[in-house]
Amino acid sequence: MVAANRIHLEQISKAVVDGDRDATISGVQAALESNIDANTILQDALIPAMSNVGRLFEEGEYFVPEMLIAARAMKSGLELLKPLMISAGLNPKGRVALGTVQGDLHDIGKNLVGIMLEGAGFAIYDMGTDVSPERVVEVIKTEQVDLVGLSALLTTTMPMMDTTIQAISNAGIRDRVKVIIGGAPITQEYAEKIGADGFAPDASQATKLAVELIGEST
Numbered sequence: 001m002v003a004a005n006r007i008h009l010e011q012i013s014k015a016v017v018d019g020d021r022d023a024t025i026s027g028v029q030a031a032l033e034s035n036i037d038a039n040t041i042l043q044d045a046l047i048p049a050m051s052n053v054g055r056l057f058e059e060g061e062y063f064v065p066e067m068l069i070a071a072r073a074m075k076s077g078l079e080l081l082k083p084l085m086i087s088a089g090l091n092p093k094g095r096v097a098l099g100t101v102q103g104d105l106h107d108i109g110k111n112l113v114g115i116m117l118e119g120a121g122f123a124i125y126d127m128g129t130d131v132s133p134e135r136v137v138e139v140i141k142t143e144q145v146d147l148v149g150l151s152a153l154l155t156t157t158m159p160m161m162d163t164t165i166q167a168i169s170n171a172g173i174r175d176r177v178k179v180i181i182g183g184a185p186i187t188q189e190y191a192e193k194i195g196a197d198g199f200a201p202d203a204s205q206a207t208k209l210a211v212e213l214i215g216e217s218t
């Protein structure tokens with residue numbers, strides 16, 4: 001990669017870590033004007049910046065307010081990239097309901113999964129964060145979704161994925177939908193243990209998984 005591009009990406013990364021929304025927006029705009037593609041900005045600047053923020057939090061240098069403003073900066077950068085990552089599909093490959101489980105407010109990863117899925121031609125119903133099992137059941141019943149995607153970032157909220165899948169089964173509608181799960185603490189082993197149809201470690205794998213599970217049949 002040419003040095004000028006590396007400088008753009010480093011500036012974006014720094015702006016996110018500093019929680020500087022304006023500098024993030026102008027950095028992303030400048031990178032796009034220099035023909036750096038959206039995926040490179042995402043993978044080489046925005047995502048590593050959030051990992052850095054997590055490290056600073058673990059080291060006790062950052063606290064929740066710093067994480068929050070960094071997340072806001074990251075989101076504003078993501079908003080600029082979103083239209084470039086989505087090609088509007090008139091006939092969606094399938095309908096996907098996405099949400100972060102009850103008790104969990106982290107939504108950047110979920111939103112990224114949503115953007116990638118939309119880009120691959122799926123219609124997205126965003127349930128938001130802190131989504132109760134009852135709400136997931138209601139959405140399956142009313143929104144004709146083919147796949148439910150659950151995200152969790154906290155080890156303490158992971159068990160809510162199990163509870164949600166059980167609630168779907170108890171409502172007698174488990175056979176209507178596929179369920180996939182993801183988020184930093186989630187593993188394939190955990191997905192198998194709780195009876196999910198699949199696990200993806202990142203947004204692009206989530207898209208591949210969705211295509212495998214529902215992309216061909218709809």
Ligand code: B1M
Pocket residue numbers: 047050051052053054055057058064065067068071103104105106107108109110112113148149150151152153154155156180181182183184185199200201202203204206
């Ligand atoms: Co929080 N937080 N946080 N936080 N936060 C983590 C997750 C943490 C690892 C930080 C740390 O200690 N290093 C830690 C969790 C520790 C643990 O449980 N083991 C933590 C903690 C402790 C907390 C609080 C408890 C802090 C406190 O209050 N004392 C609190 C909990 C609040 C709550 O949810 N109830 C809290 C709060 C927050 C903020 C609100 C300040 C903010 C979130 C803002 C927002 O999302 N709107 C925040 C942030 C920003 C983070 C970190 C720094 C960054 C998360 C992120 O956005 N990553 C995070 C540290 C880290 O992850 N390194 C941390 C970037 C994003 C693109 O990655 O979300 O992993 P990620 O998503 C990836 C994959 O995981 C996957 O694909 C995505 C893209 O490739 N994926 C899926 C995600 N969902 C998927 C679903 C799928 C498939 C793949 O299918 C459906």
